[in-house]
Amino acid sequence: MNWHVVWESRSVLLGGALVTLELSALAIGLGTTLGLLVALIRTARVPVLSQIARVYIEIFRGSPLLMQLFFVFFGLPYLGFDVSKLAAAVWALTLYSGAYIAEIIRAGIEAVPKGQKEAAYSLGLSPYEAMRYVVLPQTLTVALPPLIGFYIGLIKDTSLATIIGYRELIRESQSIIDRTARPLEVFTAVALIYFVICYPLSLLVTRLERRVPAR
Amino acid sequence: MIEMKQVQKHFGSLHVLKGVDLHVRPGEVVVIIGPSGSGKSTLLRTINYLEPIEKGEIWVDGTPVHQHKDLRQVRSKVGMVFQQFNLFPHLNALQNVVLAPTLVLKKSREEADEKGRALLTKVGLEQKAEAYPGQLSGGQQQRVAIARALAMDPKIMLFDEATSALDPELVGEVLAVMRQLASDGMTMVVVTHEMGFAREAADRVVFMDEGVIMEEGAPDDIFSNPQNPRTKQFLRRVLEK
Ligand SMILES: Nc1ncnc2c1ncn2[C@@H]1O[C@H](COP(=O)(O)OP(=O)(O)O)[C@@H](O)[C@H]1O
Ligand SMILES: [Mg+2]
Numbered sequence: 001m002n003w004h005v006v007w008e009s010r011s012v013l014l015g016g017a018l019v020t021l022e023l024s025a026l027a028i029g030l031g032t033t034l035g036l037l038v039a040l041i042r043t044a045r046v047p048v049l050s051q052i053a054r055v056y057i058e059i060f061r062g063s064p065l066l067m068q069l070f071f072v073f074f075g076l077p078y079l080g081f082d083v084s085k086l087a088a089a090v091w092a093l094t095l096y097s098g099a100y101i102a103e104i105i106r107a108g109i110e111a112v113p114k115g116q117k118e119a120a121y122s123l124g125l126s127p128y129e130a131m132r133y134v135v136l137p138q139t140l141t142v143a144l145p146p147l148i149g150f151y152i153g154l155i156k157d158t159s160l161a162t163i164i165g166y167r168e169l170i171r172e173s174q175s176i177i178d179r180t181a182r183p184l185e186v187f188t189a190v191a192l193i194y195f196v197i198c199y200p201l202s203l204l205v206t207r208l209e210r211r212v213p214a215r
Numbered sequence: 216m217i218e219m220k221q222v223q224k225h226f227g228s229l230h231v232l233k234g235v236d237l238h239v240r241p242g243e244v245v246v247i248i249g250p251s252g253s254g255k256s257t258l259l260r261t262i263n264y265l266e267p268i269e270k271g272e273i274w275v276d277g278t279p280v281h282q283h284k285d286l287r288q289v290r291s292k293v294g295m296v297f298q299q300f301n302l303f304p305h306l307n308a309l310q311n312v313v314l315a316p317t318l319v320l321k322k323s324r325e326e327a328d329e330k331g332r333a334l335l336t337k338v339g340l341e342q343k344a345e346a347y348p349g350q351l352s353g354g355q356q357q358r359v360a361i362a363r364a365l366a367m368d369p370k371i372m373l374f375d376e377a378t379s380a381l382d383p384e385l386v387g388e389v390l391a392v393m394r395q396l397a398s399d400g401m402t403m404v405v406v407t408h409e410m411g412f413a414r415e416a417a418d419r420v421v422f423m424d425e426g427v428i429m430e431e432g433a434p435d436d437i438f439s440n441p442q443n444p445r446t447k448q449f450l451r452r453v454l455e456k
Contacts, residue, residue, distance in 0.1 A: 118265055119301035119360075123315035123367060124291030133314060137305045 005180040006189045013186075016172030017193045023086070023168055024155040024197075027093035031154070032147075034094060035101025040131070042102065043109050053102070060099035065160055068092045073164040089161035089168075097154050104150060108143030109135060141208075148205045152198045169193060216241045216371060216402050217262060222271035224257060231257050233426040234271070239371075244403045246413040246434075249423035250449060255406045258423070259373050262404070263293045276370055291319050294364030298376040300356045302348040308335060308359045309344040312366045320367065327366070334362040338392050354385030361392055372396065374405040410453060414438055422446045 006013070038053045060068065072095075073088040083091070112135050120130035162171040173190045177183045217239040224232040231254045239245050247255050260266040261273060264280050273280040278289050303311050312334060313327040322330075335341050338358040348356050357377055364372060374393065378386045390412050397403055397416045407413060413420050414434045421431040422443070430443040441447045 113299075113301075115297060115299050115301040116303065119295075119297065119303070120315075121265060122263055122290055122293070122295040123363070124287050124319040125315060126287060129318050133318065134303055138303075141305070 001185060002182055003185055005176070005182045006185050009176045009180070009186070012172050012176060013169070013189060013193065016167065016169035017197070019167060019172075020155070020158055020169040020193075021197065023089055023093070023158045023161060023166075024151075026090045027097055027154055027158065028151050030090065030094040031097030031101055034098030036105055038098060038102035039105035039109060042106050044127075057099045057102055060096050061103070065092070065096050065157055066163060068096050069160060069164055085161075085164055085166040088164060089158070089166045093154065093158065093161070096157075097150070100150055101147065104143050104146050105139060108139035111142045112138045145205045145209045148201050148208070152201050152205075155198055155201075156194060216243070216276060217404070218272070218274040219258075219261075220272040222258070222261060222268050222273060224254075224261065224266065224268050226257075231426050232261070232268070235423075235426070235428055237421065237428065239402060239404060241370075241402055242400045243418045244397045244401075244405065244416055245419050245421060246417035247404065247406045247421045247423055248408070248410070248413060248449070248453075249429075253424045254426045255423055256375050259295075259375050259404060259406055262371075262373060263290050263295060265295075287319065291315070291367050292370045294361075294367060294369035294372045296357070296360050296364055296372065296374045296377045298379050300348070300353070300360045300380070302356050302360055302363070304348050307345050307347050308340060308351070308362075311348070311359055312363045315363070316366050331362070331366055334365050335359070337365075337395075338362045339388070352385060353381045354388045357381065357389045358392055361389075361396075365396075371402045371404070374403065374407065376406055376408065378407065378409060408453065410438070410450075422449065424449070 038056065041049050041053045044050070069089065069092040072092040073083065073085070076083045076088065076091075116134055116138065117130050120134040125134070158168055159170040161168055162174070165171070169190060173186050177186050180186070217237065219235055219237040222232050222235045235258060237245075237258070247258070249255055257266055261268050262275060262280070264283065264286055267283070268281055271281065275289050276292055278285050280286075280289055303314070306314065309328065309331050312331040313324075316322045316327040316330065317324065332341065332344060335344050338361055340355060340358055340362070343351060343355060343359075348359070351359065377393070378389050381389065386409070390409060393403075393405070393412070394416050405412070405417070417434045419431060420434045420437040422429050422437065422441075422445070424445050430437065430441065430446045437446065438450065441450055
């Protein structure tokens with residue numbers, strides 16, 4: 001074992017880690033926004049839009065993320081859109097995660113008893129207010145643990161962006177390995193970095209699951 | 216105050232309300248009794264449009280509810296108390312009470328809080344303002360739910376088996392609050408199996424069966440001298456227990 005190579009490449013590795021974090025944060029933020037929107041459309045049974053939402057969910061949950069990355073990266077330029085590698089990776093990860101998150105949130109919304117909405121309506125709240133102040137806060141306690149679980153998977157999935165040449169953590173480590181021929185050391189370091197990013201989230205899930213209030 | 220004319224409603228092929236006429240005067244306490252499945256809850260829920268109707272008319276304080284107009288306004292005038300309380304579990308007692316006044320009536324936080332605490336005091340729960348529903352007994356939860364409905368200054372209060380989900384020893388505290396409301400002059404429509412409450416607090420008792428009003432009248436007449444054989448049969452069964 002030669003840990004010296006890892007130490008020498010520390011700035012490249014940390015740079016890769018930051019890029020992975022950036023990509024993850026964008027995908028989580030945008031994917032959650034999209035997922036919430038799609039979940040609301042589906043639960044409100046908005047005609048047409050609701051059907052479109054269902055098709056979208058089926059397509060993006062039913063195909064490998066890798067294919068989606070290829071499609072966005074090679075497909076959009078083909079249609080005349082100029083996309084950077086970052087934009088392509090963010091788009092693909094957002095569409096992919098939006099589909100899963102929509103279903104997680106929808107399950108959370110549907111887990112809230114019907115009587116809650118009725119009580120809100122009977123007090124004169126509008127459908128928007130009932131959703132915003134009564135249903136969604138309760139959805140959160142149910143949906144947060146699976147949601148964070150999905151985020152952890154998503155952070156790891158950002159490594160797939162390496163396939164379109166995006167310089168995130170895995171890509172950077174690959175080039176270090178090419179230079180140093182020390183795959184074991186480098187990948188151990190990479191695994192450690194992923195662990196440092198994901199472990200706090202795992203802890204959070206455990207804490208939240210213990211905290212979900214009894215009804 | 217409430218005027219229902221020939222109200223009809225189906226659930227699929229099930230004819231639940233078969234032309235109901237009901238008239239409730241301001242300040243009147245109407246108690247609806249009848250076997251389970253006879254359409255009592257459905258009738259109550261049509262008054263604030265939780266259930267839309269197919270035929271007939273419902274006027275609440277001059278507003279045609281059946282035309283699906285000014286729903287928010289009608290609902291803010293009609294308080295409803297549910298069998299399962301339906302308190303918002305993520306909010307404490309006071310927050311449950313002030314949510315609708317701040318959102319719907321646009322009251323300031325201070326004004327809503329002050330009124331909310333006064334209402335919790337009225338139902339005997341001033342000490343529990345900061346407690347969450349999960350920390351309260353069923354009877355306490357139901358009293359918070361009553362305070363929550365009253366916070367909108369409703370002209371009418373609807374009660375759907377408000378004590379049916381409670382342990383027997385907790386029924387009394389909720390009925391006491393309802394009696395107090397009745398004697399304060401609130402217009403009330405109460406679905407209940409508490410015949411004692413019906414006898415003492417009601418101005419009028421309505422017996423409902425199979426989606427129609429079979430008989431109605433003053434509590435003394437209904438309980439001592441029912442005319443309809445179905446009413447007789449029902450009362451014999453419930454009063455035996
Ligand atoms: N949302 C619904 N969908 C289908 N059937 C319903 C629904 N709500 C009530 N019903 C049926 O309508 C009938 C009357 O119900 P309900 O008004 O709750 O009676 P009650 O309150 O007198 O017990 C029952 O047969 C019940 O099963
Ligand atoms: Mg009922």
